[in-house]
Amino acid sequence: MESLATIRDVARLAGVSVATVSRVINQKDLVNPETAEQVLKAIEQLQYVPNAVARGLAGKKMGIIALILPDILNPFFPALARGVEDVAHKQGLTVILGNSDDLGIKESSYIKVLKKKYVDGFIFASNTIREEDVMALRREGIPIVLLDRGLTTTACPIIRSNNREGAKLAVRHLIDQGCRRIAHIYGPQEFITARERLLGYEDIVGESKDFSPSLIVPGHFDIESGRRGAEQLLARYPDIDGIFAGNDLMAVGALKALHERGIRVPEEVKVCGFDGIGLTEITEPELTTVAQPIYEMGGLATRVLLDEIESGISENTIIELDVTLVTRKSTRRGQN
Structure with missing residues (x-):
């Protein structure tokens, strides 16, 4: 079978970054219209299909990613999960959710079980992910992104706020x-x-x-x-x-x-x-x-993971997103 085009092939032909191609596919309003048109032409020319079926044909992937959260009862994490799931759904992917209770041993157990299910990659919103687990996944070539928390330095992308x-x-x-x-x-x-x-x-x-x-x-x-x-x-x-x-x-x-x-x-x-x-x-x-930007963090983590799944390359960067002060009655001077 003739090999299928990857997202990096599209980026190379269009003369843009992989991230730009991803933004065009997922949220076209974030990209200059001329650039978006350039990318779309490259996608058409290469017959690039950014979905789970294409990934499965090219790399025997299953179209499944795993999201491991520490505490599903904390309202922060469902909002984060929604960002992950929405972007994954647009790409035809299924998300498997695990709740680790901030226990490294429980996370290790999830990794062991989910690898047998041929999960294409992992997103960990974790404080307790163990260095040895991360390195083992990297050695096996399994894409991984750490979201919101994670290690100070490690061999995978980390996305969090400033x-x-x-x-x-x-x-x-x-x-x-x-x-x-x-x-x-x-x-x-x-x-x-x-x-x-x-x-x-x-x-x-x-x-x-x-x-x-x-x-x-x-x-x-x-x-x-x-x-x-x-x-x-x-x-x-x-x-x-x-x-x-x-x-x-x-x-x-x-x-x-x-x-x-x-x-x-x-x-x-x-x-x-x-x-x-x-x-x-x-x-x-x-x-x-x-x-x-909780929802946006989840979405970005998913796009970074998908880029890694497509390309097989991890850029191992730490991305810190800006935060915003929202002032309300609990701090306003002279509040009655």
């Missing part, structure tokens, strides 16, 4: 709103996202005369640990006037603790979270947050 800069945005905003003693509830420090957000917080307040290391308390990226963290902070520093939580769920927990104590938000204490999950729009008061 967590450190996002934390700086949050703390600067609290200062701009009049806060002088700002506390931080941080996430598990074995997670690179939590470490980067803590570092961003320290970048801004570390040299302040009002700063003390005891203004920092641990949490676990869930509501209850945010509530407990806020309780600890209020017991130590009744005069704190700002809380930056390492994710939105912990910020919701902090709001709960403040409400239980009869402390008004934002008049007495202002609260900011991180992630931009939908829950932040229905809290009372509505929660200011540093919003990650």
Whole structure:
């Protein structure tokens, strides 16, 4: 059988990057119309078919990718999964979802089972993916992308937000709103996202005369640990006037603790979270947050994985996406 054209063949003929070809296939409005027309002509000339059937004929692929998430109950991850699934569906791919509970051994078990099902590639939104598992997949030529979290350095593409800069945005905003003693509830420090957000917080307040290391308390990226963290902070520093939580769920927990104590938000204490999950729009008061492009991250991870499946080449890059400060009632100065 005559070999089928790949996405890289299309990119070469059209004189553009693989990423541009992928954008034309998936979201034409993101590409200059003249460039898009050039790509479409190359696709027609090469009879390129970007779907699971073509991949199966060319490389004995099954049109299946695996997405391993750490906690499906955290609203952040269903939004991430939706981005992955939507792009995969457009390409005729099936997504198998696994929930690892942030357990490396459970992730290893998923890898072992899914490899037998001839999964074409893996996306891990994981803090606990083990280096040996990543390297084993790479040695076997199985495409893999780490999404949102992952290792500091590894031999595969990593896609996440700019967590450190996002934390700086949050703390600067609290200062701009009049806060002088700002506390931080941080996430598990074995997670690179939590470490980067803590570092961003320290970048801004570390040299302040009002700063003390005891203004920092641990949490676990869930509501209850945010509530407990806020309780600890209020017991130590009744005069704190700002809380930056390492994710939105912990910020919701902090709001709960403040409400239980009869402390008004934002008049007495202002609260900011991180992630931009939908829950932040229905809290009372509505929660200011540093919003990650969650859906877009999932979609980009899928496109990067598909490019690797098509080409057999991993560029092993770290892509950091910009975040956006979304201000709401929980931090606004002079809010009634």
